Amino acid sequence: xxxxxxxxxxxxxxxxxxxxxxxxxxxxxxxxxxxxxxxxxxxxxxxxxxxxxxxxxxxxxxxxxxxxxxxxxxxxxxxxxxxxxxxxxxxxxxxxxxxxxxxxxxxxxxxxxxxxxxxxxxxxxxxxxxxxxxxxxxxxxxxxxxxxxxxxxxxxxxxxxxxxxxxxxxxxxxxxxxxxxxxxxxxxxxxxxxx
Amino acid sequence: xxxxxxxxxxxxxxxxxxxxxxxxxxxxxxxxxxxxxxxxxxxxxxxxxxxxxxxxxxxxxxxxxxxxxxxxxxxxxxxxxxxxxxxxxxxxxxxxxxxxxxxxxxxxxxxxxxxxxxxxxxxxxxxxxxxxxxxxxxxxxxxxxxxxxxxxxxxxxxxxxxxxxxxxxxxxxxxxxxxxxxxxxxxxxxxxxxxxxxxxxxxxxxxxxxxxxxxxxxxxxxxxxxxxxxxxxxxxxxxxxxxxxxxxxxxxxxxxxxxxxxxxxxxxxxxxxxxxxxxxxxxxxxxxxxxxxxxxxxxxxxxxxxxxxxxxxxxxxxxxxxxxxxxxxxxxxxxxxxxxxxxxxxxxxxxxxxxxxxxxxxxxxxxxxxxxxxxxxxxxxxxxxxxxxxxxxxxxxxxxxxxxxxxxxxxxxxxxxxxxxxxxxxxxxxxxxxxxxxxxxxxxxxxxxxxxxxxxxxxxxxxxxxxxxxxxxxxxxxxxxxxxxxxxxxxxxxxxxxxxxxxxxxxxxxxxxxxxxxxxxxxxxxxxxxxxxxxxxxxxxxxxxxxxxxxxxxxxxxxxxxxxxxx
Numbered sequence: 001x002x003x004x005x006x007x008x009x010x011x012x013x014x015x016x017x018x019x020x021x022x023x024x025x026x027x028x029x030x031x032x033x034x035x036x037x038x039x040x041x042x043x044x045x046x047x048x049x050x051x052x053x054x055x056x057x058x059x060x061x062x063x064x065x066x067x068x069x070x071x072x073x074x075x076x077x078x079x080x081x082x083x084x085x086x087x088x089x090x091x092x093x094x095x096x097x098x099x100x101x102x103x104x105x106x107x108x109x110x111x112x113x114x115x116x117x118x119x120x121x122x123x124x125x126x127x128x129x130x131x132x133x134x135x136x137x138x139x140x141x142x143x144x145x146x147x148x149x150x151x152x153x154x155x156x157x158x159x160x161x162x163x164x165x166x167x168x169x170x171x172x173x174x175x176x177x178x179x180x181x182x183x184x185x186x187x188x189x190x191x192x193x194x195x
Numbered sequence: 196x197x198x199x200x201x202x203x204x205x206x207x208x209x210x211x212x213x214x215x216x217x218x219x220x221x222x223x224x225x226x227x228x229x230x231x232x233x234x235x236x237x238x239x240x241x242x243x244x245x246x247x248x249x250x251x252x253x254x255x256x257x258x259x260x261x262x263x264x265x266x267x268x269x270x271x272x273x274x275x276x277x278x279x280x281x282x283x284x285x286x287x288x289x290x291x292x293x294x295x296x297x298x299x300x301x302x303x304x305x306x307x308x309x310x311x312x313x314x315x316x317x318x319x320x321x322x323x324x325x326x327x328x329x330x331x332x333x334x335x336x337x338x339x340x341x342x343x344x345x346x347x348x349x350x351x352x353x354x355x356x357x358x359x360x361x362x363x364x365x366x367x368x369x370x371x372x373x374x375x376x377x378x379x380x381x382x383x384x385x386x387x388x389x390x391x392x393x394x395x396x397x398x399x400x401x402x403x404x405x406x407x408x409x410x411x412x413x414x415x416x417x418x419x420x421x422x423x424x425x426x427x428x429x430x431x432x433x434x435x436x437x438x439x440x441x442x443x444x445x446x447x448x449x450x451x452x453x454x455x456x457x458x459x460x461x462x463x464x465x466x467x468x469x470x471x472x473x474x475x476x477x478x479x480x481x482x483x484x485x486x487x488x489x490x491x492x493x494x495x496x497x498x499x500x501x502x503x504x505x506x507x508x509x510x511x512x513x514x515x516x517x518x519x520x521x522x523x524x525x526x527x528x529x530x531x532x533x534x535x536x537x538x539x540x541x542x543x544x545x546x547x548x549x550x551x552x553x554x555x556x557x558x559x560x561x562x563x564x565x566x567x568x569x570x571x572x573x574x575x576x577x578x579x580x581x582x583x584x585x586x587x588x589x590x591x592x593x594x595x596x597x598x599x600x601x602x603x604x605x606x607x608x609x610x611x612x613x614x615x616x617x618x619x620x621x622x623x624x625x626x627x628x629x630x631x632x633x634x635x636x637x638x639x640x641x642x643x644x645x646x647x648x649x650x651x652x653x654x655x656x657x658x659x660x661x662x663x664x665x666x667x668x669x670x671x672x673x674x675x676x677x678x679x680x681x682x683x684x685x686x687x688x689x690x691x692x693x694x695x696x697x698x699x700x701x702x703x704x705x706x707x708x709x710x711x712x713x714x715x716x717x718x719x720x721x722x723x724x725x726x727x728x729x730x731x732x733x734x735x736x737x738x739x740x741x742x743x744x745x746x747x748x749x750x751x752x753x754x755x756x757x758x759x760x761x762x
Contacts, residue, residue, distance in 0.1 A: 008263055022378075023378070024331075024333055028417045031385045031386075032420070035385070038390070044398070046392050064405065064411075083411075085320045086320055089437065090519065092671070093649030094551070095648075095649060095761050096762070100507055119512055120514060121517070126520065127520070128437055129441045136523055174448040175448025186406065
């Protein structure tokens with residue numbers, strides 16, 4: 001046993017150093033070089049820019065939309081909401097009083113904005129990351145009337161935009177039908193009207 | 196539940212079955228120490244490593260030496276990461292200017308990544324600098340996985356060798372698996388992830404103004420290179436707090452499928468490799484069949500429970516399944532499937548928050564871990580854990596029919612059965628003991644976010660995850676305290692190595708035995724009867740032990756949920 005121990009010392013220490021260099025430095029740095037060369041846009045966060053070139057968000061990371069003239073994203077537990085430095089879900093359990101209170105309060109808000117009938121679940125539940133970029137088509141359709149009213153646009157025009165913005169599952173089974181809220185709202189801004 | 200959801204699940208299983216043999220063949224080449232095409236490029240690296248480290252690749256090690264060398268290497272690696280984390284404030288590669296990681300958190304994290312657990316008491320964004328993620332954590336994702344596979348190889352050799360005094364060479368097993376399997380696959384996967392939107396940069400956060408004009412900072416980093424090995428090595432430690440629910444870790448439904456397949460790919464290949472190693476691939480398929488029976492059972496319950504949704508919210512006027520803690524791009528089916536995959540294996544990555552699953556939906560991940568993560572399981576750890584159950588199963592079968600038990604040509608005797616029981620008993624002893632302790636101590640009770648039975652579930656889940664080396668969490672638990680960091684750290688270390696050492700002793704003991712040729716009296720270990728026996732033994736031994744705990748946690752929680760008794 002003692003001999004086993006002493007014979008192990010040199011390989012243990014040397015291989016720790018060698019593997020640290022190979023796997024902890026060479027591998028990630030080489031991948032950074034390759035990634036930045038082949039996919040510079042994605043490797044740097046898929047940033048979306050406005051006409052003046054200023055970054056206004058990431059195409060794949062959600063951001064908060066609170067005004068009535070925009071389609072709104074889901075409730076978020078990331079920091080104070082959509083904090084890109086503090087991703088998190090609510091972690092509230094199914095029989096949590098806190099969860100029931102939060103959902104009730106959001107439902108009151110949605111009802112006041114004119115949504116009737118059963119409310120799509122994603123509209124009043126917090127996502128896993130707190131940075132969900134998407135909402136379900138049902139959640140987008142439910143907001144059409146409010147957005148059209150606030151912007152003074154025909155509801156049909158806004159509804160058509162929503163239908164056009166739905167991403168369908170890949171090969172019919174991969175993923176859920178969904179609407180990227182930032183992309184939808186950028187389209188919406190082209191129609192103009194107060195936010 | 197939808198047709199589309201079940202299509203995804205069945206397509207996933209079909210791809211897995213197709214992967215078993217090709218991955219298994221590659222693993223078998225490494226098991227035998229054969230040359231692969233990759234030796235042309237990486238052979239010099241391998242030989243250089245041996246020369247510098249003073250390793251004789253032809254040396255054969257007995258089980259004790261194999262164990263001591265493996266343990267010492269892991270101890271040095273653990274200390275290395277502890278040092279990297281404690282020195283974070285002084286090291287480069289820290290664009291956010293984060294301070295050193297605290298003492299008890301560094302202790303916990305260094306053990307966590309060394310043991311392939313990747314339990315995270317911290318949120319990555321606010322704690323870990325880019326260099327710490329790369330140098331401190333990513334290396335463990337490779338080496339703890341390679342160690343797991345090496346240990347499985349040692350046990351395979353125990354079954355395959357006749358009257359031998361050795362079970363292989365830890366250094367060559369571990370190095371070859373890293374260089375010729377994990378690293379090349381990760382290079383390919385990393386490029387795929389980057390192309391799909393996972394960042395790979397040394398920059399820190401980008402500050403921007405949103406469309407509405409609010410400020411938002413979004414953290415970037417070398418995410419993709421870590422993501423690839425995080426899944427492939429069944430590690431599960433996320434770059435970000437939200438893990439694979441974060442759009443930068445798992446941006447699309449396709450990356451989600453690839454991540455789930457990555458978790459299982461090597462584990463599935465190892466079942467085939469085992470069959471090949473003992474000279475009968477049907478032995479491997481029988482193991483995989485038993486695993487898939489348990490897997491599909493878990494998926495069915497979890498998917499059903501999540502699709503049925505939360506009656507408390509239905510009462511309030513919310514439609515549909517349970518979306519709290521889930522991402523829209525994955526939806527219910529892919530989230531439930533991921534939760535079962537990640538806990539059937541010892542991965543622990545999550546693409547939805549298990550804490551917010553319905554009571555029964557969240558019980559499945561918990562139960563999977565309590566079975567010992569032998570349903571495909573962690574890379575290496577899954578198959579050697581499963582073979583411990585197989586030893587007990589032939590022993591029980593032998594008792595029932597009154598014969599000396601044999602398994603794949605080896606007589607199973609008192610020594611092996613005692614060691615297998617010792618290894619398996621670590622799980623319930625530590626999980627239940629530490630959960631009980633934490634349910635009465637003030638420091639333990641300070642942890643849970645949720646009240647009532649769900650709070651108890653959070654504690655039970657934490658210790659289950661730590662001892663089983665999973666790493667997923669009911670993340671409402673505040674675990675970044677000296678109490679939890681300390682106890683969970685010890686639980687992870689013992690949960691890993693107190694299984695491994697008896698397992699290696701079994702490998703040594705089996706390797707020394709003569710071949711016990713199959714006869715008409717041998718209990719067949721390939722057919723449906725054997726698969727049924729295995730499933731039964733795993734459920735009875737692994738599952739029943741934890742039933743009282745589950746009754747106090749998820750089952751009580753379920754009753755509260757359907758009655759609308761909120762807490």
